[in-house]
Amino acid sequence: MKAETPRPAGSGFGEAIMVPVRLAMGLVDAPLRWVQRRLGIGGMAAFFLLPNMLIFGIFVLLPFFINFAYSMTGGTALFLDDRTFVGTDQYARLFDCSNYIDPNSCTEDTFWTAVGNTAWFVVLQVTLMILFSLITALILNRELMARSFWRAVFFFPVLLSPVVVGLIWKWILQRQGLLNFALYGFGFEPYTWLNDRNWAFAAAVGVSIWAHMGFYTLILLAGLQAIPKDLYEAAEMDGTRPARAFWRITLPLLMPNLLVVIVLVLIRAVQIFDEVYVLTGGGPGTSTLYLTQYIYETGFATQLRNPGLAAAASILMGMVLVVLTLIQLGLGRSSEKKGSRK
Amino acid sequence: MSRIAAFIFRRKGRNGWHWTDIVTWIWLVGGLLIMFGPAVWLVGSSFKSPAALAEFPPTILPYVTQKATVEGYDKPLDLYDATLPDGSKAVLAEVRRIGVISQMVDPEKPGEIIKVNISQRTPVRTMAFATTNYTEPFTQFDFVRYLWNSVFVTVTATLITLVVNSMAAFALSKYEFRGRTFAMLLILATLMVPLSVIMVPLYSIVSALGLFNNLWGVILPTVATPTGVFILRQYMLTIPDELIDAARMDKASEWQIYWRIVLPLTAPALAVLAIFSVVWRWNDFLWPLIVLSRKELYTLQVGLSIYSGELNVQWHFILAMTVVTMIPVVLVFIFLQRFITTGIAGTGLK
Numbered sequence: 244m245k246a247e248t249p250r251p252a253g254s255g256f257g258e259a260i261m262v263p264v265r266l267a268m269g270l271v272d273a274p275l276r277w278v279q280r281r282l283g284i285g286g287m288a289a290f291f292l293l294p295n296m297l298i299f300g301i302f303v304l305l306p307f308f309i310n311f312a313y314s315m316t317g318g319t320a321l322f323l324d325d326r327t328f329v330g331t332d333q334y335a336r337l338f339d340c341s342n343y344i345d346p347n348s349c350t351e352d353t354f355w356t357a358v359g360n361t362a363w364f365v366v367l368q369v370t371l372m373i374l375f376s377l378i379t380a381l382i383l384n385r386e387l388m389a390r391s392f393w394r395a396v397f398f399f400p401v402l403l404s405p406v407v408v409g410l411i412w413k414w415i416l417q418r419q420g421l422l423n424f425a426l427y428g429f430g431f432e433p434y435t436w437l438n439d440r441n442w443a444f445a446a447a448v449g450v451s452i453w454a455h456m457g458f459y460t461l462i463l464l465a466g467l468q469a470i471p472k473d474l475y476e477a478a479e480m481d482g483t484r485p486a487r488a489f490w491r492i493t494l495p496l497l498m499p500n501l502l503v504v505i506v507l508v509l510i511r512a513v514q515i516f517d518e519v520y521v522l523t524g525g526g527p528g529t530s531t532l533y534l535t536q537y538i539y540e541t542g543f544a545t546q547l548r549n550p551g552l553a554a555a556a557s558i559l560m561g562m563v564l565v566v567l568t569l570i571q572l573g574l575g576r577s578s579e580k581k582g583s584r585k
Numbered sequence: 586m587s588r589i590a591a592f593i594f595r596r597k598g599r600n601g602w603h604w605t606d607i608v609t610w611i612w613l614v615g616g617l618l619i620m621f622g623p624a625v626w627l628v629g630s631s632f633k634s635p636a637a638l639a640e641f642p643p644t645i646l647p648y649v650t651q652k653a654t655v656e657g658y659d660k661p662l663d664l665y666d667a668t669l670p671d672g673s674k675a676v677l678a679e680v681r682r683i684g685v686i687s688q689m690v691d692p693e694k695p696g697e698i699i700k701v702n703i704s705q706r707t708p709v710r711t712m713a714f715a716t717t718n719y720t721e722p723f724t725q726f727d728f729v730r731y732l733w734n735s736v737f738v739t740v741t742a743t744l745i746t747l748v749v750n751s752m753a754a755f756a757l758s759k760y761e762f763r764g765r766t767f768a769m770l771l772i773l774a775t776l777m778v779p780l781s782v783i784m785v786p787l788y789s790i791v792s793a794l795g796l797f798n799n800l801w802g803v804i805l806p807t808v809a810t811p812t813g814v815f816i817l818r819q820y821m822l823t824i825p826d827e828l829i830d831a832a833r834m835d836k837a838s839e840w841q842i843y844w845r846i847v848l849p850l851t852a853p854a855l856a857v858l859a860i861f862s863v864v865w866r867w868n869d870f871l872w873p874l875i876v877l878s879r880k881e882l883y884t885l886q887v888g889l890s891i892y893s894g895e896l897n898v899q900w901h902f903i904l905a906m907t908v909v910t911m912i913p914v915v916l917v918f919i920f921l922q923r924f925i926t927t928g929i930a931g932t933g934l935k
Contacts, residue, residue: 251863255926268844271840272838272840272841272844274708274834274914275838275840276838279839279840280839282703284833285761285762286758287645287756287760287839287840288756288760288762288765289728289756289762290756291752291753291755291756291760292752292753292756292757293748294748294749294752294753294766294809295749295752295772295809295814296753296768296771296809298805298806298808298809299771299809300791301790301794302787302791302805302806302809303775303778303806303809304775304776304778305786305790306770306783306786306787306790307778307782307783307786308787309790310762310782310783310785310786313785313789321788321789322792322793323789331925353935356644367726369639370621376723378612379612379616382608382609382612382613382707385605385609387609391923393613393617394920395618395926396613396616396617396620396621397616397620397921398918398922398926399620399621399624399924400620400636402864402868402913402914402915402918402925403624403868403911403914404867404868404870404910404911405868405870405886406870406886406889406890407889407907407910407911407914409890410622410627410889410904411623411624411627411802411902411907413628413893414626414630414900415623415626417636418641419639419640419641419642419643420643421622421626421643423641423679424641424643427642427752428639433641451622453619453620458929459622461926461929462929469886485605497782503652503710505671508680509914511753514779514781517870518780519873519891521870521894522888524894535781535871537869538781538784538785539784539875542784542785542788542877543590543788544786545639550785550789551666553785554785555786557781557782557784558782560781560782561677561684561777561778561782561783564777564782565777565778568776568777572773580602583613
């Protein structure tokens with residue numbers, strides 16, 4: 244990023260737009276000089292920090308703390324002071340099961356279905372995502388013609404919105420869609436994939452991998468490119484087999500990046516919602532209902548909405564995410580230290 | 586020796602075809618098809634008429650059956666190339682179909698009904714792009730409205746993000762003050778609180794502020810991005826403090842230092858953040874879905890998902906609107922992809 248040199252702001256059009264902005268910013272200066280005289284230079288730091296912190300405070304920290312209070316209350320009222328205190332009833336309700344393996348034995352059977360689905364989703368998606376993005380990164384790290392083109396190919400879906408991703412694939416998996424068309428060429432009958440519980444689940448996993456794979460490939464590729472080439476040259480001179488070079492050089496040196504990517508994929512997979520919601524709507528039945536959708540629907544979308552229950556469920560999910568994020572930050576720090584030691 | 590040769594081929598791939606070269610090219614070409622294919626198929630489908638969309642097997646390019654108005658019939662009739670019982674060929678219009686027999690007329694001589702077995706006729710088709718898929722949503726649905734809402738949210742949120750984040754980054758990189766580490770940690774901590782965890786109480790706060798069903802309710806909670814503060818701060822740390830000290834000597838106010846000196850020097854990082862912010866805000870879905878319940882306030886993403894979730898999905902409109910929704914992001918991809926990939930590789934943000 245630092246390699247980028249700022250372009251000279253020479254274009255007439257750009258200059259023209261900047262004129263009113265310049266004027267406005269100049270007008271702001273006079274009152275701010277007064278503020279600066281009152282606060283001192285150090286106080287101006289607080290001034291610059293204030294807007295960002297205010298927004299964080301109101302829209303992130305405050306809800307974060309209110310969430311705990313919310314999860315201790317019942318009823319359908321929106322504002323906290325209209326809600327009745329119920330203690331840990333919501334949590335008790337979530338955990339009220341006679342057999343934890345079987346979601347149907349629970350009071351909140353959809354919650355446990357969502358938990359089970361999410362767990363399966365995370366296991367499958369994270370494994371396959373790492374596998375595919377690692378293979379792609381290894382391939383892109385070879386001496387390729389037009390490498391940046393191929394990198395862009397795999398990166399393309401990352402920028403698409405989840406709604407667009409969901410709709411593209413919903414259209415392809417339709418009865419008269421592209422997949423059936425391709426299979427028809429091999430003599431298969433058309434099939435409505437998204438009406439089949441197992442195929443819908445597979446589609447959710449596959450589509451989310453399709454959409455996000457390029458992002459992780461990019462991080463892994465950056466890690467691969469940071470591995471000094473002379474290590475491979477030395478191995479080559481010693482007659483090391485390629486497979487051995489991979490296990491002994493590539494993988495250990497890529498490990499810090501790989502761990503960070505694994506945790507990132509995990510964090511995202513636990514929260515999976517958007518593209519699957521558009522693709523399957525959680526269906527057929529509850530076969531692709533995941534935690535975030537459960538929280539969303541319990542909190543807002545259904546007639547029998549219960550924000551307290553949704554808050555309790557979101558806190559449980561949040562606890563998982565906090566643990567994962569702490570691991571990620573720890574990993575990031577340790578890999579940074581390693582980097583600086585080199 | 587052969588092992589060494591294999592090793593050389595694996596890495597150079599110039600002197601012959603190693604199996605890893607074959608795997609590489611299968612993977613790359615397969616990737617090209619799988620990554621771009623679906624989007625290309627979407628764009629192709631978006632130009633098909635509803636009748637063509639319902640067909641199976643589908644055609645790659647948009648075709649429509651030609652129709653002809655025949656004297657004595659109210660509706661235009663489909664044209665077919667038919668082989669007549671006597672073996673001659675003619676272009677006929679189909680009146681109705683009974684079982685495997687199609688009743689047809691010659692458009693030139695509409696009086697006489699000709700019966701043709703349906704296996705003896707093929708529709709006359711020409712390629713036609715159903716551009717009405719694109720034009721009609723603008724009049725039939727509030728599509729212009731959604732487009733405007735999306736543009737408004739994206740532009741406003743990005744501008745505020747740039748100002749607010751750069752101010753915070755300036756404070757955190759160029760001032761020594763008590764609680765600086767705490768502020769940094771606080772910002773870091775917000776990474777741990779994603780929307781999916783706080784959506785219920787956030788909804789009540791936004792409602793309490795009177796921002797429910799208000800585009801500002803979509804914009805404000807998103808603008809103070811922790812990742813934005815981070816990239817800007819990292820960049821500002823590389824700006825030499827001597828510049829700022831010199832400006833202070835020249836009686837520049839702190840605001841002027843921020844606005845006239847630090848911001849212009851941070852331009853590359855601001856550009857990266859601006860690109861990210863535009864993509865983030867354009868693609869936002871769950872939060873607008875929660876905050877906006879009035880139709881005229883929907884953003885493109887929300888409008889699309891609502892219409893595509895209806896029982897009777899009008900796919901020809903949905904596909905065209907999806908393409909329109911994709912355009913800004915595709916433009917970013919084509920022209921600014923380099924900034925994004927270097928941004929991700931450098932900071933690991935998304």
